[in-house]
Amino acid sequence: VTPEGAFGPAMASWTAALRRSAMEDMLDASALPDIIPLALGLPAPEMFPAAALGESIASRLRTDARALQYGPPASELRSFVAALMRRRGVACRPEQVFLTAGAQQGMSLLARLLIDPGDTAMMEEHGYTGFQQALAAAGARMATVPSRLDTGIDLDALERAFARGPRPKLLYAMADGHNPLGISMPLGARRRLAALARACRVPIIEDDAYGMLSYDDEPLPALRSFDEDWVFYLGSFSKTLAPALRTGWIVAPEAFMSPLGSLKESSDINTATLGQRVVASFVASGRFDDHLAGLRAEYARRRDAMLIAVARAFPAGTRWTQPRAGFFTWVELPGAVDTGRLFHAALEQEKVAFLPGPAFAAEGATPARSALRLSFSYCRPDAIADGVGRIGRTLEAARAAGAVETRDA
Amino acid sequence: VTPEGAFGPAMASWTAALRRSAMEDMLDASALPDIIPLALGLPAPEMFPAAALGESIASRLRTDARALQYGPPASELRSFVAALMRRRGVACRPEQVFLTAGAQQGMSLLARLLIDPGDTAMMEEHGYTGFQQALAAAGARMATVPSRLDTGIDLDALERAFARGPRPKLLYAMADGHNPLGISMPLGARRRLAALARACRVPIIEDDAYGMLSYDDEPLPALRSFDEDWVFYLGSFSKTLAPALRTGWIVAPEAFMSPLGSLKESSDINTATLGQRVVASFVASGRFDDHLAGLRAEYARRRDAMLIAVARAFPAGTRWTQPRAGFFTWVELPGAVDTGRLFHAALEQEKVAFLPGPAFAAEGATPARSALRLSFSYCRPDAIADGVGRIGRTLEAARAAGAVETRDA
Numbered sequence: 001v002t003p004e005g006a007f008g009p010a011m012a013s014w015t016a017a018l019r020r021s022a023m024e025d026m027l028d029a030s031a032l033p034d035i036i037p038l039a040l041g042l043p044a045p046e047m048f049p050a051a052a053l054g055e056s057i058a059s060r061l062r063t064d065a066r067a068l069q070y071g072p073p074a075s076e077l078r079s080f081v082a083a084l085m086r087r088r089g090v091a092c093r094p095e096q097v098f099l100t101a102g103a104q105q106g107m108s109l110l111a112r113l114l115i116d117p118g119d120t121a122m123m124e125e126h127g128y129t130g131f132q133q134a135l136a137a138a139g140a141r142m143a144t145v146p147s148r149l150d151t152g153i154d155l156d157a158l159e160r161a162f163a164r165g166p167r168p169k170l171l172y173a174m175a176d177g178h179n180p181l182g183i184s185m186p187l188g189a190r191r192r193l194a195a196l197a198r199a200c201r202v203p204i205i206e207d208d209a210y211g212m213l214s215y216d217d218e219p220l221p222a223l224r225s226f227d228e229d230w231v232f233y234l235g236s237f238s239k240t241l242a243p244a245l246r247t248g249w250i251v252a253p254e255a256f257m258s259p260l261g262s263l264k265e266s267s268d269i270n271t272a273t274l275g276q277r278v279v280a281s282f283v284a285s286g287r288f289d290d291h292l293a294g295l296r297a298e299y300a301r302r303r304d305a306m307l308i309a310v311a312r313a314f315p316a317g318t319r320w321t322q323p324r325a326g327f328f329t330w331v332e333l334p335g336a337v338d339t340g341r342l343f344h345a346a347l348e349q350e351k352v353a354f355l356p357g358p359a360f361a362a363e364g365a366t367p368a369r370s371a372l373r374l375s376f377s378y379c380r381p382d383a384i385a386d387g388v389g390r391i392g393r394t395l396e397a398a399r400a401a402g403a404v405e406t407r408d409a
Numbered sequence: 410v411t412p413e414g415a416f417g418p419a420m421a422s423w424t425a426a427l428r429r430s431a432m433e434d435m436l437d438a439s440a441l442p443d444i445i446p447l448a449l450g451l452p453a454p455e456m457f458p459a460a461a462l463g464e465s466i467a468s469r470l471r472t473d474a475r476a477l478q479y480g481p482p483a484s485e486l487r488s489f490v491a492a493l494m495r496r497r498g499v500a501c502r503p504e505q506v507f508l509t510a511g512a513q514q515g516m517s518l519l520a521r522l523l524i525d526p527g528d529t530a531m532m533e534e535h536g537y538t539g540f541q542q543a544l545a546a547a548g549a550r551m552a553t554v555p556s557r558l559d560t561g562i563d564l565d566a567l568e569r570a571f572a573r574g575p576r577p578k579l580l581y582a583m584a585d586g587h588n589p590l591g592i593s594m595p596l597g598a599r600r601r602l603a604a605l606a607r608a609c610r611v612p613i614i615e616d617d618a619y620g621m622l623s624y625d626d627e628p629l630p631a632l633r634s635f636d637e638d639w640v641f642y643l644g645s646f647s648k649t650l651a652p653a654l655r656t657g658w659i660v661a662p663e664a665f666m667s668p669l670g671s672l673k674e675s676s677d678i679n680t681a682t683l684g685q686r687v688v689a690s691f692v693a694s695g696r697f698d699d700h701l702a703g704l705r706a707e708y709a710r711r712r713d714a715m716l717i718a719v720a721r722a723f724p725a726g727t728r729w730t731q732p733r734a735g736f737f738t739w740v741e742l743p744g745a746v747d748t749g750r751l752f753h754a755a756l757e758q759e760k761v762a763f764l765p766g767p768a769f770a771a772e773g774a775t776p777a778r779s780a781l782r783l784s785f786s787y788c789r790p791d792a793i794a795d796g797v798g799r800i801g802r803t804l805e806a807a808r809a810a811g812a813v814e815t816r817d818a
Contacts (some may be wrong), residue, residue: 007638008612008638008639008662008664009579009610009612009638009639011522011523011665011668012521012522012523012524012525012528012578013525014525014526015522015668018675019670020669039478042479043478044477045474045478046474048474048477048478050470050471050473050474050476050477050675051470053470053477054466054467054468054469054470054471055467057463057467057468058463058464059463060463061459061460061463062459062460062463064459065455065459065727066454067459068454068457068459068462068652068653068654069451069452069454069457069652069653070449070451070647070652070653071653100677101677102677102678104674104675104676104677104678105676105677107677108675108676112421112546113420113421114418114420114421114422115421116422116423117423117526118792119421130674130678131676133671133674133675134675134676135522137672137675137676139526158654160498170418171419188503190439202599203418203420205419229416229417229418230417230418238479242477242478243477243478243479243678243680244475244476244477244478244479244480244682244683244686245682246677246678246680246682246683255417256420259420259427262427262542263424263427263511263546265539265542266427266513266539266542266543266545266546267513267517267543267546268509268510268511268514268517268655268677269511269513269514269539269652269655271652271653271655272653273653273655273684274653274654274655274683274684274687275683277653278683282451350480392736
């Protein structure tokens with residue numbers, strides 16, 4: 001693999017698997033100004049506790065320049081995370097908490113620790129593409145399992161796949177605020193999935209980026225609460241505080257802490273970061289609980305605005321999920337609509353962006369041609385209502401013109 | 410590979426190569442209070458512009474909460490880095506600058522882009538162990554080439570190794586403030602090394618973590634100034650601003666930017682970090698130049714204090730390097746002294762820490778038993794003089810007792 005037209009160094013052959021995704025192109029297109037952005041899973045910037053974070057760090061740096069030095073990852077933060085995990089139904093000790101530069105780094109480190117090149121990993125047919133990227137970089141092949149819009153990952157299909165074999169080296173799962181499906185798994189399904197992992201000896205990587213952002217009753221316990229050996233938990237402050245802090249964590253058996261440390265050290269030096277210090281200072285100020293309550297209330301308002309707008313904007317026969325947590329709802333349009341073409345029409349004609357279902361198809365899975373993911377996290381309720389209405393109008397116009405039917409329908 | 414005593418998930422077989430180093434144990438031992446720390450390459454914390462950094466970020470966050478959002482890496486910082494590179498003799502465009510979470514991440518990303526598992530990388534016999542860690546995690550085997558204390562990497566030996574073949578997939582080099590040897594390569598050697606890389610088609614990873622910290626005349630141009638195709642440059646603000654900001658960069662041909670972006674995205678999401686924003690704000694305030702001048706003056710004082718102390722403390726026949734840049738000097742004791750045993754004796758009897766030469770031996774290389782690395786960056790001049798004196802006393806006492814001769818001497 002040699003960069004085009006270059007006489008310079010060749011890249012390693014595995015890098016042929018590194019591809020710019022169609023999603024990245026769509027994200028670029030939808031980042032233009034004057035577009036109503038229902039595409040990205042961005043947290044609401046007006047909810048960032050920006051001034052408080054700024055004051056915390058300024059006062060910390062006035063009194064303690066050592067906060068800028070190399071040093072072990074903030075131990076007070078590991079203790080806080082262990083306490084926070086109780087709200088997810090998880091009993092763990094600070095010694096089982098490993099701090100990362102966000103959940104994506106946790107995913108990448110675990111993938112590399114669990115996967116030898118050529119091994120197989122498993123995910124749902126529609127899922128977070130960052131997981132695929134992390135696994136591809138670790139040299140994994142991908143197998144898929146279907147999802148159900150009521151209970152999430154299809155446990156009957158999973159059980160059959162495990163029985164048939166060969167079993168994957170790991171399984172990726174999101175029990176709360178599924179990206180892109182907007183599902184939270186029922187309690188019985190969580191229990192059954194955790195038991196299956198143990199019985200079949202397939203470790204689960206539980207991505208709980210949205211688990212703290214639940215909007216109705218108290219959230220159900222995380223998968224990790226049902227099995228401490230076979231479930232690796234990934235958490236993050238990117239959605240509850242701010243992405244640029246790059247602070248997340250892994251909860252894993254203590255035997256994994258030292259290899260995680262060595263691997264992170266080789267990747268970016270395993271040291272306390274300014275982001276960790278800022279999070280620790282903010283948490284120490286006692287403001288995290290109120291802040292989280294404010295986020296839940298605001299995102300619940302936005303979710304409600306979106307669900308009402310979706311019910312109004314789309315034709316009879318449309319199905320969509322009712323998210324209890326997270327940033328997304330998943331809409332399946334009736335008939336055979338090419339949501340990739342709808343995406344371009346909506347962007348050009350109505351200046352609104354979403355992501356078409358096929359952008360989330362795992363490698364080898366059948367793309368969800370007639371589906372789309374809508375994010376309610378970033379826009380205020382009136383912009384959400386406006387934006388969803390525009391997508392509905394685009395669909396109506398395109399249908400009238402026969403312009404968005406899928407080619408193979 | 411199953412974690413000891415666990416019935417849980419097994420780690421991938423490649424992780425057998427992940428080992429806690431003897432260095433880590435020594436670092437733990439030397440981090441005790443009341444120890445004079447001449448072991449670690451830590452920047453001087455009292456030189457951190459902590460209050461100014463804190464004020465920059467607080468004022469930025471008061472006015473622009475979006476500094477906390479997901480977004481592309483700070484473009485103003487890439488422009489500043491391109492300008493900064495001119496001081497290293499390098500003409501490059503912002504489009505050739507890739508921001509990383511410190512130089513270690515740059516090393517890890519480049520290793521993974523250039524290495525397929527089983528490929529060979531090359532480094533000097535005594536070198537930065539973080540490079541070995543990054544390469545081991547990429548699945549590389551290590552080959553070595555000797556160093557000379559006058560000109561750095563032994564170019565005659567390198568030329569012979571390249572001629573003999575097989576050639577490595579990459580070569581690691583530090584032209585300024587070599588860690589651990591404290592050498593800066595002469596101009597002619599730089600030119601010859603860059604020409605050799607091109608002629609033999611072996612890409613160089615130039616680690617220039619210390620290139621901005623030169624103490625005498627103007628620094629010599631970086632290796633990258635002699636070849637823009639075959640030299641990948643790694644820079645960092647960890648030593649010139651602060652480690653916890655986790656901000657560094659790669660200068661690479663433009664064809665590598667997109668693969669670097671995809672690989673970083675899979676590793677930790679390629680987004681602007683708070684650290685990048687803080688560096689950008691500080692730089693925009695116009696204070697970087699004065700700050701750098703202050704660092705150079707202070708580290709030059711510390712270097713001078715150390716060289717005087719070394720000349721006084723050690724016996725006739727001792728050789729040591731005269732660093733023009735960086736944080737370290739390398740001391741070779743006469744006769745056959747086991748500096749590993751000297752390390753423990755100095756720590757216990759005189760409460761002073763350094764690192765023994767063997768801690769830097771590349772895999773397969775002959776350890777430098779009678780050598781030690783001293784760091785002059787962290788302590789004030791009086792503590793440096795005191796600490797070096799104590800090591801000298803420990804050596805004298807141990808020699809008198811016959812306690813530090815090497816076993817095989």
